[in-house]
Amino acid sequence: MKFVRIATLVTALTLPFAAFAQNGESTAATESSSPRLVVAISIDQLSADLFAQHRQNFSGGFARLLEGAVFPSGYQAHSATETCPGHSTILTGSHPARTGIIANRWFDMSVERDDVRVYCSEDSSVEGSSSSDYTVSTGNLLVPTLGDLMQRVDEASRVVSVAGKDRSAVMLGGAQADHVFWPGDAGFTTFEGRETPEALTRINEAAMQAAVSNRVPLPVPQQCTAYNRAIPVGEEATVGTHVFSRGPTTSGRDILTSPEGDLLTLVLAANLVSELELGQQDTTDLLAIGLASTDYIGHAYGTEGVEMCVQLMALDAMLGDFFARLDARNINYVVMLTADHGGLDLPERQVEQAAPRAARLLPGFETLDARLAAETGLEAPILRADGPFGDFYVDRSVPEDRRAEVIDRAIAMISAHPQVYRVYGRSEILAQPITTAPPEHWTVLDRVRANFNAERSGDFIVVLQPRVTPIPEAIPGAYVATHGSVWDYDRRVPILFWWPGAEHVEQPLGVMTVDILPTLASLIDLDISDVTIDGRCLDVMPGVGESNCP
Numbered sequence: 001m002k003f004v005r006i007a008t009l010v011t012a013l014t015l016p017f018a019a020f021a022q023n024g025e026s027t028a029a030t031e032s033s034s035p036r037l038v039v040a041i042s043i044d045q046l047s048a049d050l051f052a053q054h055r056q057n058f059s060g061g062f063a064r065l066l067e068g069a070v071f072p073s074g075y076q077a078h079s080a081t082e083t084c085p086g087h088s089t090i091l092t093g094s095h096p097a098r099t100g101i102i103a104n105r106w107f108d109m110s111v112e113r114d115d116v117r118v119y120c121s122e123d124s125s126v127e128g129s130s131s132s133d134y135t136v137s138t139g140n141l142l143v144p145t146l147g148d149l150m151q152r153v154d155e156a157s158r159v160v161s162v163a164g165k166d167r168s169a170v171m172l173g174g175a176q177a178d179h180v181f182w183p184g185d186a187g188f189t190t191f192e193g194r195e196t197p198e199a200l201t202r203i204n205e206a207a208m209q210a211a212v213s214n215r216v217p218l219p220v221p222q223q224c225t226a227y228n229r230a231i232p233v234g235e236e237a238t239v240g241t242h243v244f245s246r247g248p249t250t251s252g253r254d255i256l257t258s259p260e261g262d263l264l265t266l267v268l269a270a271n272l273v274s275e276l277e278l279g280q281q282d283t284t285d286l287l288a289i290g291l292a293s294t295d296y297i298g299h300a301y302g303t304e305g306v307e308m309c310v311q312l313m314a315l316d317a318m319l320g321d322f323f324a325r326l327d328a329r330n331i332n333y334v335v336m337l338t339a340d341h342g343g344l345d346l347p348e349r350q351v352e353q354a355a356p357r358a359a360r361l362l363p364g365f366e367t368l369d370a371r372l373a374a375e376t377g378l379e380a381p382i383l384r385a386d387g388p389f390g391d392f393y394v395d396r397s398v399p400e401d402r403r404a405e406v407i408d409r410a411i412a413m414i415s416a417h418p419q420v421y422r423v424y425g426r427s428e429i430l431a432q433p434i435t436t437a438p439p440e441h442w443t444v445l446d447r448v449r450a451n452f453n454a455e456r457s458g459d460f461i462v463v464l465q466p467r468v469t470p471i472p473e474a475i476p477g478a479y480v481a482t483h484g485s486v487w488d489y490d491r492r493v494p495i496l497f498w499w500p501g502a503e504h505v506e507q508p509l510g511v512m513t514v515d516i517l518p519t520l521a522s523l524i525d526l527d528i529s530d531v532t533i534d535g536r537c538l539d540v541m542p543g544v545g546e547s548n549c550p
């Protein structure tokens with residue numbers, strides 16, 4: 001067994017994006033027509049807009065995937081364009097209405113604890129668990145993943161999920177996954193009591209080493225220089241020119257908010273392929289990879305500065321190195337790459353760059369409970385919500401016979417906010433069937449409906465106007481921009497399929513991330529005809545009469 005050695009990793013960090021160690025341990029090619037390894041990659045916050053903006057500059061892993069089947073206008077079709085719902089659609093074929101993952105956090109008035117907020121990948125039945133300090137679990141996901149379905153047919157299929165966030169790893173891996181890894185307090189971790197491969201220990205040692213070594217600023221590639229422009233945010237700070245120049249740090253957050261977070265995730269994934277010999281048996285294995293740094297960087301610095309450009313060029317190079325590692329092992333693999341949601345740049349830069357309507361959220365939401373209390377005589381908390389949009393719930397302290405009145409008053413109050421697009425009530429949403437129309441033609445109510453689960457969703461859903469950033473006060477370097485809206489900049493993501501010998505085809509019309517599961521299933525001859533899903537198989541074999549779809 002060989003691993004990327006610590007020294008090599010540190011070299012890769014200081015001379016960023018140099019090739020991973022090519023250790024020459026190539027194995028005999030598996031003689032099989034159908035792929036022996038599915039590599040499913042989700043890049044957190046990689047919008048279709050960002051991908052379109054940078055695709056002509058890619059020469060590494062992205063460039064390779066662009067030679068296969070390209071869907072530049074994929075859709076996370078639903079309304080809550082957040083990490084957990086997005087990841088729940090990618091390998092299940094289903095919208096959040098069916099996966100049950102309606103948001104990163106929702107409210108469950110029936111939980112036996114004071115904290116009625118539930119985190120999407122927590123086990124809320126564990127004593128002492130809360131939405132911020134929890135035991136990671138797959139229990140909230142209501143449908144099987146690709147990995148679960150592969151193992152239903154052949155128990156020998158190995159399913160491995162590695163991601164830069166616990167919720168991404170869990171939603172891609174599913175209930176039956178053999179290995180699920182995410183960053184914990186002390187490096188990558190997994191479920192309690194699970195065996196840990198040597199690769200995990202090695203990567204955590206390497207991460208510690210990287211954290212105390214002296215590092216130089218990452219170079220700005222020539223194609224990123226035009227993005228290198230300081231944009232004032234608040235009184236003193238700016239974003240747009242940060243180049244991930246750091247001294248020694250022990251902050252895991254610093255590492256994740258830089259290309260190095262994705263590097264660690266990819267090195268771990270590559271070393272797991274070697275150690276577990278993925279793709280080397282007579283059946284098909286699954287490796288799911290969630291790369292989170294693009295999202296951390298988007299939130300910290302926005303999407304249109306030098307930071308994001310450097311990140312995407314780095315990712316392109318790192319993915320190229322990662323695929324080269326798979327090639328060296330002669331694995332017959334198929335790659336799918338997409339994103340959990342898109343994103344929106346910070347309003348301060350949008351205004352400077354020809355989008356004058358952009359704005360941060362105006363006051364009003366923070367006084368809702370006080371105003372409702374004054375009108376109704378009830379005591380706060382009256383409403384529960386995880387932010388100024390999405391699912392709103394009436395708190396369980398409100399008497400049953402006052403609920404309808406509270407909902408009516410709340411909807412009227414919220415609708416009067418100048419940045420609210422519309423508020424949708426529960427019965428209006430549920431009266432609507434889930435549409436089968438092409439995703440670029442969905443109404444806003446269609447988007448809300450595909451996200452709505454009768455058991456878990458709110459009493460009403462708040463939709464903000466387009467180009468409103470729901471962060472009233474930016475924190476430069478941590479939280480200046482976000483996603484989560486019903487609007488297309490947050491819904492549209494690229495979807496790419498590639499395998500050795502794949503013929504290039506590009507389809508600019510809208511397809512959906514729920515189409516990924518049936519498409520991958522068809523490419524590995526997995527029969528899922530008895531599973532109810534929302535997606536359809538995409539014919540990624542462009543020849544006349546040729547089709548991968550059943």
Ligand SMILES: [Zn+2]
Nearest residue numbers: 044045083340
């Ligand atoms: Zn995300």
